Amino acid sequence: MIYQPESTINPERLRPLQRGITVYTGPMYSGKTTALLRTLERYTIAGINSILFSPAKDDRYSDSEVVTHSKKSHPAVKINNAEEIFSYLDSETQEPFVIGIDEAMMFDSSLINVCSNLRRLGYPVFLSCCDMDVFLNPFKLKDWEEGVNESTIGDLLAIANNVVKVTAICRFNENGHICGNEASYTRLKEGIDEAEFLKGVVVGSDVYEAVCDLHHPFIK
Numbered sequence: 001m002i003y004q005p006e007s008t009i010n011p012e013r014l015r016p017l018q019r020g021i022t023v024y025t026g027p028m029y030s031g032k033t034t035a036l037l038r039t040l041e042r043y044t045i046a047g048i049n050s051i052l053f054s055p056a057k058d059d060r061y062s063d064s065e066v067v068t069h070s071k072k073s074h075p076a077v078k079i080n081n082a083e084e085i086f087s088y089l090d091s092e093t094q095e096p097f098v099i100g101i102d103e104a105m106m107f108d109s110s111l112i113n114v115c116s117n118l119r120r121l122g123y124p125v126f127l128s129c130c131d132m133d134v135f136l137n138p139f140k141l142k143d144w145e146e147g148v149n150e151s152t153i154g155d156l157l158a159i160a161n162n163v164v165k166v167t168a169i170c171r172f173n174e175n176g177h178i179c180g181n182e183a184s185y186t187r188l189k190e191g192i193d194e195a196e197f198l199k200g201v202v203v204g205s206d207v208y209e210a211v212c213d214l215h216h217p218f219i220k
């Protein structure tokens with residue numbers, strides 16, 4: 001079920017109180033989606049309707065929910081492009097009151113304007129995303145094209161009101177010991193062929209590893 005039980009809050013009151021764009025961002029396995037779901041659940045507990053969107057491209061789990069690495073799930077609407085979000089908003093009742101967007105880096109560059117417009121309309125918008133790819137570049141949005149449209153997830157972080165950087169724990173194995181440092185970066189696991197990864201031959205979340213700056217091959 002996407003819409004939670006009826007809310008009694010007056011939208012005229014909610015909107016001026018709580019507006020803006022908040023982004024939870026960091027490497028793989030840092031709990032970004034968990035942070036997003038927790039944020040939405042607070043509204044649910046308060047009886048305020050929220051809606052969670054997820055890219056249709058992210059088909060790892062289910063076509064009707066978002067599932068975290070620790071198997072926590074939440075109903076979600078799968079969409080292909082960010083602009084589809086507006087078709088799920090009821091301009092009369094102004095419900096749902098709160099917008100969540102998971103895996104934001106998998107959307108097209110219209111995401112930036114969509115988030116900006118949602119904010120202008122008064123919706124609190126919460127997103128989760130990876131900030132950098134395995135080469136430590138800001139994540140390129142889906143319609144990125146060199147010299148034509150070079151939008152990255154950095155453009156979202158730039159317009160956000162709040163950016164919450166989350167970290168994983170570095171599991172890099174050095175001489176039989178786990179590192180244990182705070183991990184802010186994602187790398188390809190040792191043994192994963194970079195060229196094959198770029199060609200899309202190797203895919204799936206198990207090719208990635210969250211590491212600290214001591215253990216990322218591109219940080220010298």
Ligand SMILES: [Zn+2]
Nearest residue numbers: 170179212215
């Ligand atoms: Zn480390």
